[in-house]
């Protein structure tokens with residue numbers, strides 16, 4: 127039957143304004159050629175991140191009026207507890223102000239100097255928090271993940287043999303195993319249920335705690351429903367509860383697949399772990415029934431968790447991202463395949479083959495997108511990857527990407543067309559684009575505040 131339109135109608139709009147190319151060239155220069163330094167008002171279509179940028183529903187906004195701002199025992203905490211139980215199956219959780227705060231608590235509990243922390247692929251804050259505890263992040267994703275042209279259904283999968291061999295050799299130095307769903311660094315690629323189960327079995331074999339990084343768990347579940355045999359007739363909550371049943375817990379940035387603008391949590395099955403986490407929670411986040419959030423934020427999150435697993439929402443969400451990917455492919459603009467759950471990733475390496483990695487092709491393409499169309503994407507390449515703490519050289523990743531990250535329920539299909547048209551214009555004149563060098567390079571998570579100049 128006909129493909130459905132958006133499963134919502136719009137009740138409030140936030141005007142956005144176009145700027146001239148001349149203005150944008152001036153603004154990006156003043157921003158040190160780093161789109162993170164741009165003011166939102168100077169950005170037309172903001173695809174920097176899907177984190178915290180979603181539109182909330184009327185149901186969530188109504189929940190904001192029901193904040194119980196009690197210091198201890200807020201009713202919103204208990205509504206959130208019920209939502210986590212319903213969608214993830216976990217009985218215990220520590221609210222935190224956002225995802226990296228949950229990572230901070232979890233890794234302080236588990237990671238010691240010199241430890242290895244395996245993951246399919248660490249994203250920037252997970253990698254930074256492991257390193258902050260003197261641990262060593264290890265990526266053990268399947269090799270196909272590094273081939274941008276290879277169209278396989280679950281490119282986020284952990285390589286089970288690699289994990290088994292790694293634990294065989296380093297088990298005493300591995301305190302915890304992580305699995306990121308969907309896999310952000312690899313292109314928003316899902317992990318299959320079978321793979322989650324296999325990782326769980328390996329962790330049991332070596333008696334290791336196994337945690338999911340659940341930021342985009344609902345999108346992962348939708349891909350399982352679409353692509354994995356045996357799941358077509360299962361509901362999304364049935365799939366999400368099964369996913370989480372194989373892990374001991376999860377870190378969660380609710381700014382993604384809980385449809386809120388701030389908030390996160392660390393959830394787990396083991397009440398004893400919660401007691402330990404609460405001690406750090408009190409120190410870093412606030413009393414354990416609010417964790418750095420207002421009661422109203424927890425209410426909006428509880429309602430968002432129940433909305434994000436609704437199938438008609440997920441169908442719309444995944445189809446819109448895929449639409450942008452298809453438009454770009456029609457225009458012969460190189461993208462990572464298959465299209466991810468939360469973003470289309472331009473393959474800057476293929477787009478700008480003449481720019482060497484140490485002149486940051488992804489950064490150059492990100493700047494060009496802003497100058498051409500007022501579009502803010504984000505470089506997911508050498509800049510984001512940072513420096514190898516042991517060698518001091520750039521920690522060159524296999525892929526040089528520019529992520530066009532689609533916020534949830536914010537932009538229309540016409541915005542997608544404009545993005546695709548701008549990318550095409552740039553692609554037609556790609557030989558005019560040059561590389562960049564740092565004029566200021568921070569020590570940690572450099573991509574957020576670095577400044578550049580054209581080479």
Ligand SMILES: Cc1ncc(COP(=O)(O)O)c(/C=N/[C@@H](Cc2ccccc2)C(=O)O)c1O
Nearest residue numbers: 175176177224225226249251310339341379381
């Ligand atoms: C798989 C995964 N695990 C944990 C976190 C931390 O969660 P939190 O502390 O941000 O709540 C994130 C955050 N991801 C943001 C970060 C970002 C990057 C570039 C530009 C803007 C924002 C993103 O991918 O967009 C994540 O992706």
